Amino acid sequence: MKEPFESQIPEFEFLSYEVRERVAVVTVRRPQALNALNQDLLFELAAVTDVITQDPEVRVAVFTGEGRAFVAGADIAQIADIQDAFAGREFALLGQTVFNEIAALPVPTIAAVNGFALGGGLELALACDLRVASAKAKLGLPEVSLGIIPGFGGTQRLLRLLGRGRALDLIFTGRHVPAEEALQLGLVNRVGEDALELALELARSILKNGPVALALAKEAVTRGEGLELDEALEVEADLFGFAVTTQDMKEGTRAFLEKRAPEFKGE
Numbered sequence: 004m005k006e007p008f009e010s011q012i013p014e015f016e017f018l019s020y021e022v023r024e025r026v027a028v029v030t031v032r033r034p035q036a037l038n039a040l041n042q043d044l045l046f047e048l049a050a051v052t053d054v055i056t057q058d059p060e061v062r063v064a065v066f067t068g069e070g071r072a073f074v075a076g077a078d079i080a081q082i083a084d085i086q087d088a089f090a091g092r093e094f095a096l097l098g099q100t101v102f103n104e105i106a107a108l109p110v111p112t113i114a115a116v117n118g119f120a121l122g123g124g125l126e127l128a129l130a131c132d133l134r135v136a137s138a139k140a141k142l143g144l145p146e147v148s149l150g151i152i153p154g155f156g157g158t159q160r161l162l163r164l165l166g167r168g169r170a171l172d173l174i175f176t177g178r179h180v181p182a183e184e185a186l187q188l189g190l191v192n193r194v195g196e197d198a199l200e201l202a203l204e205l206a207r208s209i210l211k212n213g214p215v216a217l218a219l220a221k222e223a224v225t226r227g228e229g230l231e232l233d234e235a236l237e238v239e240a241d242l243f244g245f246a247v248t249t250q251d252m253k254e255g256t257r258a259f260l261e262k263r264a265p266e267f268k269g270e
């Protein structure tokens with residue numbers, strides 16, 4: 004007999020994982036250190052991406068933090084112990100690999116920024132597709148204040164999201180950007196009282212749509228980002244071609260013509 008999926012979920016020390024109405028909620032739980040990312044926590048984040056990918060229930064994933072921080076960065080005590088350039092590069096590559104895995108998740112991902120999202124914390128949020136923040140959240144890349152640079156993808160993902168001028172403003176000053184300003188900059192998509200509630204509300208509005216179409220749309224945007232426009236448009240056309248072959252397309256178009264809500268199966 005097949006084991007229920009829940010029994011295959013590993014025990015996490017620094018994370019909790021739960022699924023609420025098809026939304027996976029991953030909560031980073033190391034509140035005594037403002038959820039700073041030590042190496043074990045990074046390994047657990049990598050493991051949880053496998054869980055999300057394999058969990059048949061999950062259609063959207065939300066990442067958030069326990070207590071007053073989302074994630075206050077990589078663990079500064081561990082960084083202080085790094086002895087040479089090789090080990091420093093390995094540390095950056097570890098964080099980049101884990102965040103690449105999060106960025107490559109097939110389902111839409113949302114960072115619910117409930118408090119400080121600094122350094123590696125903002126880099127985690129930047130690896131998600133969308134970011135929502137509570138009004139009290141503060142976001143930034145303060146690495147230069149420690150004599151280092153963002154190393155978990157921040158220099159590249161912030162550049163792509165905000166453009167060179169605004170990215171370098173945040174990277175050079177290392178300042179903590181308040182949520183309202185982050186909204187104006189386009190660093191976050193929405194601001195409200197409670198980041199998790201906001202993320203779940205956003206997830207609900209995504210869940211109404213065709214699951215395969217969501218994955219294909221994410222793939223089109225992701226693959227197109229690094230290409231010339233003509234090549235990127237070819238990728239879009241190919242993925243559109245795939246979308247029209249799905250059961251979800253048949254259901255979505257039929258439901259429209261029959262003036263009823265679609266019932267997508269993700270096939």
Ligand SMILES: C/C=C/C(=O)SCCNC(=O)CCNC(=O)[C@H](O)C(C)(C)COP(=O)(O)OP(=O)(O)OC[C@H]1O[C@@H](n2cnc3c(N)ncnc32)[C@H](O)[C@@H]1OP(=O)(O)O
Pocket residue numbers: 035036037039040075076077078079080082095098119121122123124145146149152153154155
């Ligand atoms: C490649 C990636 C590189 C990086 O990510 S480098 C790290 C970038 N992040 C930062 O530079 C932020 C560091 N943290 C802070 O600046 C402050 O915290 C805050 C402004 C976020 C909050 O300040 P306050 O409210 O005064 O709290 P508190 O007493 O500083 O922090 C509570 C406990 O949390 C620990 N902690 C906070 N951030 C980190 C961290 N990133 N790494 C390791 N520990 C951290 C502290 O040390 C302390 O611990 P204790 O109570 O034992 O003194």
